[in-house]
Amino acid sequence: MNSFKTIVEIVTPGIAFTLLLAVGLNLTPSDFARVRRAPLVVAVGLLAPLAALPAIAVMLIWWFEPDPFVTAGLLLVAACPIGGISNSYSYLARASTALSVTLTGLSSAIAIGTIPLMTRAFERVTREPLGASAPVSVLVMQMVFILALPIGLGMTIRYRWPGWASASSGAVQRLAFALLAVLLLLIITVERDRIASELADVVMIAAAFVTASFAVGWLAGAAVRAGGADRFTLGAEFATRNVAIATAIAVTLLGRTEFAAFASVYFLTELPIMLAAAAVRRWRQRRPAGA
Secondary structure: HHHHHHHHHHHHHHHHHHHHHHHHHHHHHHHHHHHOHHHHHHHHHHHHHHHHHHHHHHHHHHHOOOHHHHHHHHHHHHOEEOOOHHHHHHHHHHOHHHHHHHHHHHHHHHHHHHHHHHHHHHHHOOOOOOOOOOHHHHHHHHHHHHHHHHHHHHHHHHHHHHHHHHHHHHHHHHHHHHHHHHHHHHHHHHHHHHHHHHHHHHHHHHHHHHHHHHHHHHHHHHHHHOOOOHHHHHHHHHHHHHHHHHHHHHHHOOOOOOOOOOOHHHHHHHHHHHHHHHHHHHHHHOOOOOO
């Protein structure tokens, strides 16, 4: 067990770095230009989750009163930026993939400041420490190394060698997702007893968070009169959290693999729900008009 935990602590930063490097390789100036072309939709996709997702998480905690490791894991997931797999959900659903890529990259960039602030807010609301005892300024610096460095490196590579970046970004992203799958399996192995004892509650809370977050994102899109494709993408962006960052914070900064256990189960719960949502959208698009 200790050897597994040591492996998790060693490989987690590298996997998070690879995932965020892939984000940087896919982030181009045109993504930032899109902010000017559709500022309201992008603003909703970036800023609304900062208020909506914490509220959903806190309500679920008050309602279910879960085990402390589930509480901490849910709060970490809610505080994290959008996960890169959201781009795949939008692509499979034939929704707004370009909007998804833009929101994923910008969400990761602003997370440098939002994660420390949301962590402090969670501790005040729940009156329970998450273990992030460092001052906000120190947490921001830690986020710079976890988030800004790989994203900035990826963007630099894309700027200096655009041809190589375009040709390699897909391979880097596939490698990162494969490594993430291995990491999640390692965490589940390390925390298998804890997960097994709370599995029903963890899956139920994760499913409730995914579903509620998707619904709020879709409604937020409807509120700003976004098209159907953008509404689906906003729903997917709200529901898809970056479990690699949640795991990196839990393992690297907090030294608590049990907090990362919730993120692992969350991802495994999110995946079939979002794939089903994408399949439903594809099916509705294929239906004849008036059917």
